[in-house]
Amino acid sequence: MTVRLSTGLRDKLLNGGASGGLKNALNLGFIAIYSGPQPLTADSAASGTLLGTVSVGGAGVGLTFGNSVSGTIAKAPAEDWKFTGLVDGTAGWWRFYPAAGNPALASSTEARIDGNIATSGGDLNISNIAVKIGVPNTVDVFQFTMPAQ
Amino acid sequence: MTVKSSTGFRNHVLAVGSVKDALDGSKLKLYGGAVPADADAAAGGTLLATITVNNSGTPVTFAATAESGVLAKNDTEIWSGLVATGGTCTHYRLVSPTDSGNASSTEVRVQGSVGKIGADLNVSDNVLVGAAIQNIDYFVVALPAG
Numbered sequence: 649m650t651v652r653l654s655t656g657l658r659d660k661l662l663n664g665g666a667s668g669g670l671k672n673a674l675n676l677g678f679i680a681i682y683s684g685p686q687p688l689t690a691d692s693a694a695s696g697t698l699l700g701t702v703s704v705g706g707a708g709v710g711l712t713f714g715n716s717v718s719g720t721i722a723k724a725p726a727e728d729w730k731f732t733g734l735v736d737g738t739a740g741w742w743r744f745y746p747a748a749g750n751p752a753l754a755s756s757t758e759a760r761i762d763g764n765i766a767t768s769g770g771d772l773n774i775s776n777i778a779v780k781i782g783v784p785n786t787v788d789v790f791q792f793t794m795p796a797q
Numbered sequence: 798m799t800v801k802s803s804t805g806f807r808n809h810v811l812a813v814g815s816v817k818d819a820l821d822g823s824k825l826k827l828y829g830g831a832v833p834a835d836a837d838a839a840a841g842g843t844l845l846a847t848i849t850v851n852n853s854g855t856p857v858t859f860a861a862t863a864e865s866g867v868l869a870k871n872d873t874e875i876w877s878g879l880v881a882t883g884g885t886c887t888h889y890r891l892v893s894p895t896d897s898g899n900a901s902s903t904e905v906r907v908q909g910s911v912g913k914i915g916a917d918l919n920v921s922d923n924v925l926v927g928a929a930i931q932n933i934d935y936f937v938v939a940l941p942a943g
Contacts, residue, residue, distance in 0.1 A: 652943035658866035661810055661940055663859075668815035689942060718902075719807035762943075794807035796835060797799040 650763070651771050651792075654690035657759035670792060671721060673759040676710025676747040678703055679772075679787065681731060681765065681779065686741035690762040693754040699739055699779040700731035702787050710747050722791035729787040733779040739765045742772050761792065800917045803836035803906035816868055816938055819905045822856040823891045824849055825876065825933060827911060827925065829884035836890070836908040840898035845886055846931050848878040856894055859938070867939045876933040883927030886911045889918050907938065 653661075660673040684696030703709050704727045712724045723729055744761040745751040751760070763771025774785060809819045830842025849855050851874070858871045870876060891907040892898075909917025916923075918936065925931055 650943045653866075653940065655866055655942070658940040658942065659863040660815065662815055662863035662866065662868040662938065663817040663861065664815035668818060669810055669812050671812040713812065716808040716811035716813075719804050719811070721811040792811070794802070794811050796804070796807065797801040 652686070652690040652762045654755065654758060654760035654762075656755060656757040657690070657761065659757075660759050670794075671713045671716070674744055674746055674761070675712055677745055677749065677759075678710060678747070678751075679729075679731075679790075680743045680745065680751040681739050682741050682743070683737040684740045686762050686764055690743070690760040691754060691756050694743060694752045696740060697735060697737050698752075699735060699737045700733050700785065702729050702731040702742075704728065704730075706730035706732050706784055711744075716794075719796060720791050720793040723787075723789075729790065730784055731787075732784045733781045735779075736781050737779050739774065739777040739779050741765055800907060800909040801836045802908075803904055804902040806836070806905045806907060808903075809905055816940070817859045817863070820891060820907070820938070821858045822893070823905075824856055824894050825878075825936070826890045826892060827878070827886045827931065828888050828890070829882075829886055829925075832888045832910070833908065836906040837900060837902050837904075839900045840890065842887060843882055843884060845882050845884050845925050846878040846880045848876050848931065848933050851875045852877045852879055852930060866942060867937050870933075870936040876936065877930050880925045880927050880929045880931050883925055883929075886920070886923045886925050 679702035681699045682696035714724045741764045743751045749758045825848035827846045828842040833841040860869045911918045
């Protein structure tokens, strides 16, 4: 299990300009929830079955982050991050992608973060990884820490 | 040794702007002696030289674009500085020209080791000679993929 950054995100973090940063690179993006193991890299095409897409309130509105504190940025606290199961399956991994992105395709330019999902000890923990069609799930905690070294 | 970034730098890259935005306009300070525990700590050791564009005092900048997750120095610039005090260079800090060097959780800083080989910043000879001009020909910042 490893959080993986796409080449596109790394390049945007490096030279994305004065309004760049991770917050801007993924502003109003979404989290796609897939079954199975995560791909080798965040540049790779998605693998597994798309089980749902996390948005604000599950209504298709893109996600935003709050301010960064002590090197950690977290979901905007006022937002309710939710997805509804598209098919039955066991959530295995997630991909955070930008508003105009396509998580299914291979890309070396799209800003993405990948990680695995578990009920505990995952890169993203949710209370129930057994996704059921039509049943809502929430992502209550999401944060990303920039390592100091 | 590992490249260490300050809390101010990390917060900037997460929510304010890019690495280039954070580090363009910095000065590269070369130190001898004890290496601070992290980039938030107060500067340690002896300041041997301050690297600017062609030793003019003009802060340095980085390339316009990153490639494959790596941002390099602006290759049109000559990074150099006068060695104010001779000695063995142990570490560097890339800092804002206004950075006081005091402990800080808001200053944008990157810190790493200096050596001939296997260091975060490799130079042809890390024993700097007083009153000589020290060049830095190669400097990159990379973000790991995972």
